[in-house]
Amino acid sequence: MLSLRHVARSALLLTLSGWYAVSAVGHPLKNPPLGHMAEQQTRHIATYFPGRMAGSPAEIIAADYLNQTLNKMGYQSHLRAFEARYLYTSQDGRQNWHSVHATSVIADRAGEVPQQIVVMAHFDTYLPQSDKDSDENLGGLTLQGVDDNASGVGAMLELAQRMSQESTHYSLRFVALSAQEAGEQGAKDYLDSLTPEEKKRTLLVINLNSLIVGDRLYFNSGVNTSSVVAKLSRDKALSIARRLGIDAARSPSGTSCCEGLKALDDQHIPLMLVSASDWRLGKQDGQQQRPISSHFPAGTSRFQGRIDNLQYLDRYLPGRIARREKDSVRILLPLLKELATPEGR
Template sequence: MLRKLSFSFMAIMIGLMTVVGSASASTVTYPKSIVHKDGALAYEHMDYLANEIGSRVAGTDNEKLAEQYIYEQFERIGYETEIQEFSYGEGSDSSNVIAYKPGKSSEQIIVGAHYDSVSAGKGVDDNASGVGVMLESAEVLKHIKTPYDVVFIAFGAEEEGLQGSKAYVEQMTQAEIDSTVGMINLDSLAAGDHMYVYGNAGEDGFIRDQTLNIAEKKKLDVQTNPGLSPDYPAGTTGDWSDHAPFKAAGIAYGYLEATNWEIGDLDGYHQTVEHGDIWHTENDNLEFLEQEYPGRVQEHLSTFSTILTDLLKFMNKTSTAK
């Protein structure tokens, strides 16, 4: 069910903030100057979600605080924003935060990043980083006409089996599916050794192909899965993140991620040579990442923000970026 954030719900959230004591009841604002520095605003959003709110396990007060923060940020930017509540499992509840940007045509692109986390660490990489990049691009593009409508979605309960993205796709009409040019998924962008983009096999991989073209033109260090494992052909990835329900519905996807496909089981799950996995561990915190990989987080957020913003500005349904 989609709904506007009601006064009573806002009152509940203010109460939660008072109890938890980790976030302000008023909307958080940032200096306008950092909007024009690629990755700077994404970093601030990531830092707030991870360090002011903390781990954001599905169904907890902290997940609700993150929902409220994201909702308020989209509203602050000036987007029409809604909450989609959903239930899963045996009585578990979560929600998606959805913001709408009108474009030049009736077709749409969906951009998604999950905002929940596991209990280990603070969920900086997985996935405050993805939410931060999405919010930064949303702000940069506010007054720029995009070729398509853009639907920004912060998914809840991804860590519980992609529940937020499944709930969203299940409520899409066939007309909405048909009018969706593609879905861009942002997940775990900060920690991995290398920056990647994946997409569908063949011509339906145009989002991946356009991303690689943008990266080449702007000299950004983004690559794709080299296909070292026969289970994951070059340029593709597994169905383990929020792109999967859209892919199953026949919607083309692009997936931005930082990891390392050349180590471990060659499946992209092991993120770093030095420390192995960062996601789902106590090392998924900003202090560890800044100490062990100085400059990496900033570089990744800047690169992915530039890529996402350019994709949304120039996306077309062919294999060549303009």
């Protein structure tokens, strides 16, 4: 396990080469088509920050990149460091607690009133939690995490960029969580950071997770989200998708719990959960992303470095990254504009 001192030193060294990574996205187009920036950012994050495990040098540099990017868009963005730990199981069955120093990113933009809408995505990749994980090459330093979850962060950044040019009634917050792949600790820490008043002011959290590999986009509400909020968020998103001819659906119940946000759902913070999967398969729990095939033998790409990378996904799902990022932004941008400034405001 890396010590904090070793992580900090490694991060400093990597930052020297990271200046290229920060500028590698290139000059933005004057009027980029919807989804262009989301795809560009997804590819950039996957390429330059693989192995973004909580507490790793790559995670620290990725967090700094996201923080700088959001600040340049005009948001008041900051890094939030916190301690996380996870139980590691060795091959002989022994278990030990390992600690990591994780870093999330929180960016704010004030509206006319303090009530806020939050757009959230985790940026960390899977942290192996057993010798078995390592033996099966789950997670680790080479995992690009294109689907899980550079895709969600890419879409979040484009939404942030486009909303930065809008005057809104409600305030906006964009959150990139770390340590979600280590027991959903990023969401728990974020919840701990909120005062009771801030919790009350949170009108909706839109969570973006794994948008590429699944057969279709799903929009679900949290289990404890009211039917009124579900109608204004989930049902409205599906209505927009139908109007645009985009294949999207909801789970059989219309709810899901909770794409890593159970801590928020338990506090009755309203949620809309956006991910690509296929609820028609398996146990209908949404965990199987697509039918089992020779290229996706488990019906999923999660945590698998040999599958969840740009080269593999571009080869076996050609054009999918660009199309799914575009579809996500085409649905979510008009929804977010409407939610942030309701008609009549």
